[in-house]
Amino acid sequence: MRIATWNVNSLRSRIDRVEALLDRHDIDVLALQETKAREDQLPLMGLQAREYEVAAAGFNQWNGVALISRVGLDDIEIGFPGMPGWGEPVAPEARAIGATCGGVRVWSLYIPNGRKPDDPHYRYKLDWLSRLREAAHAWQDRPTALVGDWNICPTDDDVFDAAQFRNSTHVTPAERGAFQAFLDDGWSEVTRAHAPGFTYWDYYRQRFERDRGLKIDFVLGSPTFAERVTGAFIDREERAGQGASDHAPVVVDVA
DNA sequence: ATGGTCGGTCACCGA
Numbered sequence A: 001m002r003i004a005t006w007n008v009n010s011l012r013s014r015i016d017r018v019e020a021l022l023d024r025h026d027i028d029v030l031a032l033q034e035t036k037a038r039e040d041q042l043p044l045m046g047l048q049a050r051e052y053e054v055a056a057a058g059f060n061q062w063n064g065v066a067l068i069s070r071v072g073l074d075d076i077e078i079g080f081p082g083m084p085g086w087g088e089p090v091a092p093e094a095r096a097i098g099a100t101c102g103g104v105r106v107w108s109l110y111i112p113n114g115r116k117p118d119d120p121h122y123r124y125k126l127d128w129l130s131r132l133r134e135a136a137h138a139w140q141d142r143p144t145a146l147v148g149d150w151n152i153c154p155t156d157d158d159v160f161d162a163a164q165f166r167n168s169t170h171v172t173p174a175e176r177g178a179f180q181a182f183l184d185d186g187w188s189e190v191t192r193a194h195a196p197g198f199t200y201w202d203y204y205r206q207r208f209e210r211d212r213g214l215k216i217d218f219v220l221g222s223p224t225f226a227e228r229v230t231g232a233f234i235d236r237e238e239r240a241g242q243g244a245s246d247h248a249p250v251v252v253d254v255a
Numbered sequence B: 001a002t003g004g005t006c007g008g009t010c011a012c013c014g015a
Helices: A012-025 A120-139 A173-185 A236-240
Strands: A002-007 A029-033 A053-057 A065-069 A074-078 A096-101 A104-110 A144-149 A217-221 A229-234 A250-254
Touching (some): A002 A012, A002 A104, A002 A144, A002 A217, A012 A029, A029 A144, A065 A096, A104 A120, A120 A144, A217 A250
Parallel strands (some): A002 A029
Antiparallel strands (some): A002 A250, A029 A065, A053 A065, A074 A096, A096 A104, A144 A217, A229 A250
16 A cells, blocks of 8 residues: 655645546555645546545634545544543634545645744643643554654755754754654654655755755654555655745655 | 745735
């Protein structure tokens, strides 16, 4: 089974690219972030006709996430117990959608950006991660993948210029500690060993052309998921074209 | 320290 994650930066503006990506890499499950679509702007054109099911959450112009699957999309959950806004009817800040696809529990996650370390949103980010980790304890005993845009660079190698980011989010000890806490709990980041390199490049200053990016899109697997991973790659070609998202898709193969 | 470029309830805000 092939699972991919992609911060698509607006699903409507890139629906053709999404469909092409599914075909090009023969993807079974695609997790999307920053869908930027309202509920009435779904369903997504030709996907159903191609035997993919779609589930989405976070219907606003920033935070939306979605799952597209042709191997089942069962027991869909919007958010998780403890998530800010969980249980509210609309949950516009959902940022997380989970479903069982082909026997694997897949969570599409869009971790809060944090904006600036002195911004209240930074606290919100750390709190959100803490609550996710608590909820994730209950998911570790079965094949589970926490995929998406983590908005954290776990090491200095994951930033094109660590010095430039010294006073920025994504690299602070607290954020790295929050990421490490998942690993300490037994989650494994399964893409890095197969797919080094950045996954995100800012649109401006020709950051992609100069490969000045960040590695912030990750797949964290439970033990029974991680042991089944046979490979992974970053689709840099998708980022290279005109009209690309600022993130590249990350693809993982599972036996 | 600023600004650069995207997308969208579009001329501001969030990334």
